[in-house]
Amino acid sequence: MYKLLHTLQVELGERSYPIVIGEGMLGEYDLSNYVRGSQVMIVTNDVVAPLYLEQAKACFSDKNVDVVVLPDGEKHKNWQTLNLIFDALLEKQHTRRTTLVALGGGVVGDMTGFAAASYQRGVPFIQIPTTLLSQVDSSVGGKTGINHPLGKNMVGAFHQPEAVLIDTNTLHSLPPREVSAGLAEVIKYGLIRDTAFLDWLEQAMDQLVDFDSKALAEAIFRSCACKADVVAQDEKENGLRATLNLGHTFGHAIETFAGYGNWLHGEAVGTGMMMAADVSAREGWISSADYDRILRIIRKANLPELPPANMTPADFMSLMAVDKKNVDGMLRLVLLRAVGEAEVTSRASAANLSATLSAFCRQKT
């Protein structure tokens, strides 16, 4: 039998939905209530399918369940792979009353969500995230999409799921590198709006990187609560929600430069947060003690603190120019006004940004 640990609600009026967190949910917890019609299409990948597909199917016992298995990895987050989902839906004659189910990490969730947003101009979907990163971040909030060779997540939609089911048991099958990547987004919540959580993280980090179940469940719950609160206030990212992108402007540039999949998203965000902290320190917004504290946390989480060795300041500038937060050609960054307080701004001085890029890039030109 499953053990229900936490239930949260993302409050978005008629698009509100629950986040259900527990142990042993897959195969036990009934999700049929969140399916309107009789058709279900589970979308997963070739790594997750052997581990959890049969259990996921059992969550929809009285439905007609079809399955499409995608190749694993960020480098497949593109049109070609997205089309495999549409092919399967049309071959199995799924109508507008179908429900899609994302079973996997952030790549599967983002692509399934965008497929759901676009199939027949929009059908419902359910998130069953199986990685720490997708459980604490990407499965909640309705951002969906695919990458373009010139920019990450450049094509997509806002499309909220019907429900998010998090089974913390799935974390036991993750490689340590993926847990660290997930912890980058966990640390982010502490840095941008929850100093008490950051204090707790400093204490609990050793247990977290050691796969301690209780600590991980607590980190997931507090992260989801933070994300749900921000999304409820600013669903379409007109303001507050952009602060969730701390480290992401630098991070997306790293991911695009390195080639999708060579750096994990969370790893790039970890380095990106250090770069954002560095600009914030140069602006005088945080102290050097604050900066050192953040660096210690990033190191404890086993996250990289420098971008790829062959990446130059010019690479960053060119890749950051198309960031979604930019307005009329002005680069906008999420910086730390203080530890626990983030701000989206275009007021950082070009000199400080340039100094940060120089300091972090080992290849200067």
Add this chain to the structure above:
Amino acid sequence: MYKLLHTLQVELGERSYPIVIGEGMLGEYDLSNYVRGSQVMIVTNDVVAPLYLEQAKACFSDKNVDVVVLPDGEKHKNWQTLNLIFDALLEKQHTRRTTLVALGGGVVGDMTGFAAASYQRGVPFIQIPTTLLSQVDSSVGGKTGINHPLGKNMVGAFHQPEAVLIDTNTLHSLPPREVSAGLAEVIKYGLIRDTAFLDWLEQAMDQLVDFDSKALAEAIFRSCACKADVVAQDEKENGLRATLNLGHTFGHAIETFAGYGNWLHGEAVGTGMMMAADVSAREGWISSADYDRILRIIRKANLPELPPANMTPADFMSLMAVDKKNVDGMLRLVLLRAVGEAEVTSRASAANLSATLSAFCRQKT
């Protein structure tokens, strides 16, 4: 100077927008008010660009205007062509504050709209339809999308434009076949909800196929008014809006079977409306005199009354199975309860549907 003929409003709360109809609008009418930022990307095709691109640019005199020219035709309404728009946006570093402009027929409008719905998870766009079909139907109402080899318009989004600008002078460059195709959708409005308009169309049809400017402007205005009214009542097609698909279930099957672009959309809808009228007559909903009246109108508009010679009843059944109106495996059709009154129904008898397919298909198996 331009001559403003009509202005209509599509009433959708904060997503309301105007339809501006006139002669000589292109190159003269200022659309800058509908652009929030400084960037504009005009999307057009290689047939329309030589005719109207320079004039369209002049409608955005104080903006930074970039252009992407797509290959012409329904067979290019796919991922590959859609990606050309994303390529151009990213290469020219367009941000979330850009505005897309669709300059062309329904294919350009549907693809530009879907690109706008998806680029950076959604940017605004403006419709400048240049064919009769797009002026009376596809540019209004926010349906956007692309085709899939297994079904027409199967991937897309609801995304309303900021404004629709209709310059009736662009009709003078159309081939007669395209005017007839547009008239299919015009006739549709009469059949589903406006008998007075249908009476007028019977009188005016000779002038319409003869490119009479005054008659065409009137047909466009009355068609847009009808469409705007339906969309305002049912934006996401939960009910009433589906009646706008009279003839489209059969029509989409014809288009998919014939290969996209071999039949014009309006031609397929013309034949599809005859087939829907035939089922309606067999159900006893309309009289044989009504059926003959509709047939005369379709013939006067120079529209085809039979599907492709090699298409069988089985081809129709298989292609109609994935229609977006279907619910849980039940085929749903738009039929005529009477001339001037349409209904979406799954209650038509299988025997009558089968008899209609037999009657219209020259190849029986």
